[in-house]
Each structure stands twice: as C-alpha cells, then as structure tokens.
Amino acid sequence: MAGAPRVVMEVGSDGVAVITISNPPVNALAVEIIAGLKAKYDEAMNRNDVKAIVVTGDGGKFSGGFDINVFEKVHKTGDLTLLPDVSIDLVVNTIEGGRKPSVAAIQGLALGGGLELALFPAFILGTSLLNYLQGCHARISAPRAQLGLPELSLGVIPGFGGTQRLPRLIGLKKAVEMMVSSKPILSEEGRQLGLIDVVVPPHELLKEAKVFKELVQTDTAKGLVHAFFAQRMTAKVPGVTDVGLKPRHMKKVAVIGGGLMGSGIATALLLSNIKVVLKEVNSEFLSRGLKSIEGNIRGLVTRGKMASDKAEKTLSLLKGVLDYSDFKDVDMVIEAVVENIPLKQTIFSDIEKACPPHCILATNTSTIDLNVIGEKTTSQERIVGAHFFSPAHIMPLLEIVRTNRTSAQVLLDLIALGKTIKKVPVVVGNCTGFAVNRTFFPYSQSAHLLANLGVDVFRIDRVITEFGLPMGPFQLQDLAGYGVALAVGKEFASAFPDRTFRSPLVELLVKSGRNGKNNGKGYYIYEKGSKPKPDPSVLPIIEESRRVTNVVPGGKPISVSDQEILGMILFPVVNEACRVLEEEVVVRASDLDVASVLGMSFPSYRGGIVFWADTVGPSHIYESLKKWTNLYGNFFRPSKFLEERVAKGLPLVSILPFVCAGFNVIIYKVTAVDGMPKAITAPCQERNH
Numbered sequence: 001m002a003g004a005p006r007v008v009m010e011v012g013s014d015g016v017a018v019i020t021i022s023n024p025p026v027n028a029l030a031v032e033i034i035a036g037l038k039a040k041y042d043e044a045m046n047r048n049d050v051k052a053i054v055v056t057g058d059g060g061k062f063s064g065g066f067d068i069n070v071f072e073k074v075h076k077t078g079d080l081t082l083l084p085d086v087s088i089d090l091v092v093n094t095i096e097g098g099r100k101p102s103v104a105a106i107q108g109l110a111l112g113g114g115l116e117l118a119l120f121p122a123f124i125l126g127t128s129l130l131n132y133l134q135g136c137h138a139r140i141s142a143p144r145a146q147l148g149l150p151e152l153s154l155g156v157i158p159g160f161g162g163t164q165r166l167p168r169l170i171g172l173k174k175a176v177e178m179m180v181s182s183k184p185i186l187s188e189e190g191r192q193l194g195l196i197d198v199v200v201p202p203h204e205l206l207k208e209a210k211v212f213k214e215l216v217q218t219d220t221a222k223g224l225v226h227a228f229f230a231q232r233m234t235a236k237v238p239g240v241t242d243v244g245l246k247p248r249h250m251k252k253v254a255v256i257g258g259g260l261m262g263s264g265i266a267t268a269l270l271l272s273n274i275k276v277v278l279k280e281v282n283s284e285f286l287s288r289g290l291k292s293i294e295g296n297i298r299g300l301v302t303r304g305k306m307a308s309d310k311a312e313k314t315l316s317l318l319k320g321v322l323d324y325s326d327f328k329d330v331d332m333v334i335e336a337v338v339e340n341i342p343l344k345q346t347i348f349s350d351i352e353k354a355c356p357p358h359c360i361l362a363t364n365t366s367t368i369d370l371n372v373i374g375e376k377t378t379s380q381e382r383i384v385g386a387h388f389f390s391p392a393h394i395m396p397l398l399e400i401v402r403t404n405r406t407s408a409q410v411l412l413d414l415i416a417l418g419k420t421i422k423k424v425p426v427v428v429g430n431c432t433g434f435a436v437n438r439t440f441f442p443y444s445q446s447a448h449l450l451a452n453l454g455v456d457v458f459r460i461d462r463v464i465t466e467f468g469l470p471m472g473p474f475q476l477q478d479l480a481g482y483g484v485a486l487a488v489g490k491e492f493a494s495a496f497p498d499r500t501f502r503s504p505l506v507e508l509l510v511k512s513g514r515n516g517k518n519n520g521k522g523y524y525i526y527e528k529g530s531k532p533k534p535d536p537s538v539l540p541i542i543e544e545s546r547r548v549t550n551v552v553p554g555g556k557p558i559s560v561s562d563q564e565i566l567g568m569i570l571f572p573v574v575n576e577a578c579r580v581l582e583e584e585v586v587v588r589a590s591d592l593d594v595a596s597v598l599g600m601s602f603p604s605y606r607g608g609i610v611f612w613a614d615t616v617g618p619s620h621i622y623e624s625l626k627k628w629t630n631l632y633g634n635f636f637r638p639s640k641f642l643e644e645r646v647a648k649g650l651p652l653v654s655i656l657p658f659v660c661a662g663f664n665v666i667i668y669k670v671t672a673v674d675g676m677p678k679a680i681t682a683p684c685q686e687r688n689h
Ligand SMILES: C[C@H](O)CC(=O)SCCNC(=O)CCNC(=O)[C@H](O)C(C)(C)COP(=O)(O)OP(=O)(O)OC[C@H]1O[C@@H](n2cnc3c(N)ncnc32)[C@H](O)[C@@H]1OP(=O)(O)O
Pocket: 025, 026, 028, 029, 064, 065, 066, 067, 068, 069, 109, 111, 112, 113, 114, 116, 150, 151, 154, 157, 158, 159, 160, 162, 232, 233
C-alpha cells in the first residue's frame, strides 16, 4: 500500500543532503509535500555539515507537478488559500536565501510544478553560486525522462516560476512551444538545449503568482481540471475493476472486415505490437484492406513519426486471410463489417466455432443491439461491443458496450486493451447509439429543425464553432456523408419517435446531386487546397425543405439570437444526456463528459456536456426547453430526469438515482467451470458520481 506523502532527507559523510519526495504514484506536489520540502530545505540550509543539496523523487519519478486535487478543492470551495505560495516562500525565502548549491536529480518525469521545482537550482546557480560552482551541472537526469510544462492543458499557467525560468534556461522559442503545446520533451533534448543563468526578480514571481491564482478560478480551468480527473475515472468500473480480476494479455487479435473501420482498428492494434489477422470475404477486398493499413503505417514514416525499419517490423505482425483457420489461437475477434444483422449473426455463430473458448467476441457496431448480434450463439458472456470512432487509429475514444450478460473479465480485458492501444475506454450500456451517438442524436436534429424554422444554416455552424466545437452540424454532415446521416437518422427515428424531427432536407440534397465533402458539393463547396466555402446555391433547396415541413409559426422565419441558437442546438443534447444518465447507460456522469469530449470533440475546456450543463444551470435549460416545447413542439420536451433535478435543486452530475435493475447491479465472481466469471446479484447501494 502506498504510504502517506512525505519528504525525507539523508545527509551523507560527503556533506550532500539528499531530499527525496515520496507521494506515489507520480510524486505530485501535495500541500504537505511542499511544506515538507520547505522544512527539509530549511534544515539543510541551517546544518553546518550540509555543503550541497540534491532533490529527487522516489519510485523512479521526479514529480508529476502540483497536486491537481487541490485545484478541484479550490473549485468546490472557492478557497484560494488552499494554494500555497510556492514560488515566493520556497524559492526566494528558503532556497535562494539559504545560499547552498542545490541540484535536481531527475528520472521518469518532471512535469509542471515538478519541472519548475527542478528549475529552482538554476535560479540559485544563476546568481552568485554559479560563479563559485564553476559550471557545475545543476540538473542530472536519467535517460528519457519527460520534462514539460503542461499547465495550459489544465487551463492555468506555470505557477511556480516556470514562465520566467524556462525561457531563460532553454530559450524563449522552445519554452513558449513547450508551454503552448503542453507536450513534454525528453531529457536528451533538454540537455542539448543548455542552461541559462539569469535570476527572476521577486516582483515578477509575485505577478505570476497573482495571475496563476486568478486563472485557477476561471471556468476554463475548472472544465479542464474536471476533464483530467474524469478521463482517469473511466477506467474504474464498479464490479469490474474492483473485484480482484486480472486483465488477460491480448497477443493476437482478429479483425473481420478491412473497410475504413476495420483497417483503422487493425492499424491501432499493430501500432501497439499486437499481432493482427485481417479477414475479408474475397481477395480484392482483402488486398484493399491490407493496402489501407500499410498506407496508415507507411504514412507515419513519410511524416517522420516512425522509422522505416520499425514500420516494416510492425507490418510483419499483420496477416491477411480469407477463412477462419488462423482464428484457432486468437485472444479476441473484432467484427467490423457493414451494419447488417443477418450477416453479423452468421459471423458470430461462425467465430464461436472457430475461436478458442477464452476468445472475446467483439463487434464494432455503432447501432445494432448486441443481444441480437449474439442471438445465434451460446457465448453471451464473451460478447461485447468495441465501438471505435473513425479514423479508428487516431480517435482516442473506445466505447466498450456491455449487455447484462457480458462478463466482468471480458470488460476488464477490453479496458486493458484500450489502454494498451492508447485509447480512453468508456464502458457503456447497450442501447441505440450507445452513449455518444445516443446523446448527440438531437444535435443534427435540432440544427435541421432550426433550418426549417428559417434560421440560416451557416449562421448555425458559426454559432457552434464559436462555442468551441471544431465544426457546426451542417459541415459535420457534409464531412460524414449523407448516406450516414440518412441511415443513422432512420435508426433513431424508430428508437425515439417521440422526439424525432423529420426533415426532408438531406434527401433533397441527395436528389440535387450533392453528397457533401465526398463529391465536393454539400452545404459548402469543397475545393482542394482551400477552406470549405458556404454554397449559396444550397439555399433554394433549404427553402424547398421549409415548404415541405411547414413548421414556421405564422409562415415567417423565426427571429432568434445567437445565444438562443446555441441553446436550441445544445439543450436537447443535454436533455438526451439526462435520459442516458437516468437509464444508467454510463457508470457515472463524468464518463459522458469524457465521451463527449473525445467522441464528439465537445470543447474540453468546457468540461464535457454534463459539466457544461451544470455550469449553465439545469433550471435555465429546463425553462428554455419548456418554452420551446410550447412554441415549436415535442422535440424540446424536458426529460423526467431533468425535471426532477430542477425540482430538487440538484446539479446533473451528483448522485444518480440508483435503480436496482439492469447491468449496473451485477457483480462478478470467478466460479464458472470454464474459468469465465459468472454474474451474481449485488445489493443495491448509492454510488457517488
Ligand atoms: C503550479 C504548477 O505550475 C501547476 C502544476 O503543476 S499543474 C500540474 C501539472 N502536471 C500535469 O498536468 C501532469 C498531469 N499528469 C499526467 O499527465 C499523467 O498523469 C502522468 C504523465 C504524470 C502519468 O501518466 P500515467 O502513467 O498514464 O498515469 P495516470 O493514470 O495518468 O496517473 C496515475 C495517477 O496519478 C494521478 N496524478 C497524475 N498527476 C497528478 C497530479 N499532478 N496531481 C495529482 N494526481 C496526479 C492520477 O490522477 C492517477 O491517479 P489514480 O491512479 O488515482 O487514477
């Protein structure tokens, strides 16, 4: 078990005091660590037998930076005194004031406040001590340690003096690049960049400390800090990751279908050194799939991101096949064929016979009920959804879809595999659209409703991009292709007819020969080398759609502000998120935040869809939806969950009502004779989200 955070000091006979930070797993600079550092530095400075100081971290890591939990506490309490005055107190008064040489011994990582702590010795060396140390090295680092200032990714700036000291250490250009990109460099590069011996005057530190404290209080910092913790929570699934099971190693995975999704999934697996068998139905499709994987991997070489011998080694892990004979020793199959129920059912019945009994049977379906897919098998415990987002080797989200029969072991294995292939796994329930597509299905629906009510489509896109999404709903539709919009629209219309707005617009666009970005003609004109331009010739088609739907009250286009447009697009999404929470499609509300950020590019600095909704205020959202229901119909009707939350004055993220039914109350025990964990009933209990 990890011990309590502490700082220890050992003084050797050579007069060197080694101060070690110990706060597993990353030696975060918790308040008690900072206090401990100050106490040990004070002691070292005051002891006559100490000639020099080395500061280092325990467990192979220097420090992952200031303890982010403190930010969260500040957000909750508004109490800024929780933030210690490190730069002034520790650096100026203790370290500099003490006038003894101090060296940082870095290994593993020195991030944020951790790196800034390592810069402190330079601060001392930069003044009088450098003169008598005669070029002594102030930071000793093990190979490949990560050095970075990722504070901007949390919405704050380096607050322990880094903005002043890093530029002096490695030059302004590189320092700004490191701060803006938040990306770490390796110690080897850091060494090449050299040392700078300049002192930062205390008044600059004071200024910096003030700005830092102001930034911690902004919504942006709150959103980013929430997103940080939420992302780390997704891999903690009650009844799965806390019941003593160990993930099994996936050495060889079969992917069925070499189309866009299948080849992307295969690429992601190969890049993590997992053997892949790619199966297709004929040699033409197979060679197309293999070529696309090769293209993905060789593209990394062209862009200088992978050495060519490494690419060849990676590709040697890939084998293309036309039958199931190579499936006899695979640990997992991921089916990624077209969304056709009989085809998927046949494949699952075939792979059940062809694969070993421990093999996980996963599907990349984005819509079809997993119970239906597995209907012709007797292996329901090992059937699971592995829903990747396109392009699968790039997009970071992996929705792991469970039925009420999927075993905990299988879920755990998939969570572990997700992490191995550098995805963020989010475990979700089995419903139309799962968590992400289900929550965001009203997004394009409301955009179409607004367009049919007379609002300009390009204005809608602008409002949404100004809010922070990378593109608006109409440009997104152009990008995804109209075939996808029509197919997905049908699924949702049949699953949720009470809240579907039927717009003929996409059909009219297809009729007029448009297919979005695919053929260069959609709401926008797409030309090579230039940004998409709004296409005025689409306006008569939109007019035609308005005539057909005839939803404009009094026949006149509605007049709405940008703020209302934003609400009319995003509040229905929040409303659906409420239903997703009520039905416990996600384990906790923050999982939906992560899924919305990583799957829909919802701006991370807004914390995710539910977090943002709480910032806006559930009662404002509820009242707005009620008003729009009266004006424009049922599409906007507030959900029961939202209504109840508002009635109780609760935010959306707090305790979810615990329903004693469905997959969430199943816990697992390894009792089955075949070694697969079996579900047992668990008592109901309230969980904190
Ligand atoms: C004043 C200063 O200028 C302000 C600052 O220093 S702000 C902080 C700057 N530092 C950062 O942003 C680093 C954030 N951390 C990371 O990027 C990554 O955690 C890491 C690269 C250090 C390690 O990554 P990885 O090995 O994949 O482990 P990861 O799962 O992310 O983290 C392990 C645990 O450490 C915790 N942790 C990591 N960094 C932390 C931090 N700075 N504070 C508190 N907890 C932290 C994580 O929450 C996680 O906890 P859990 O096991 O209970 O879920």
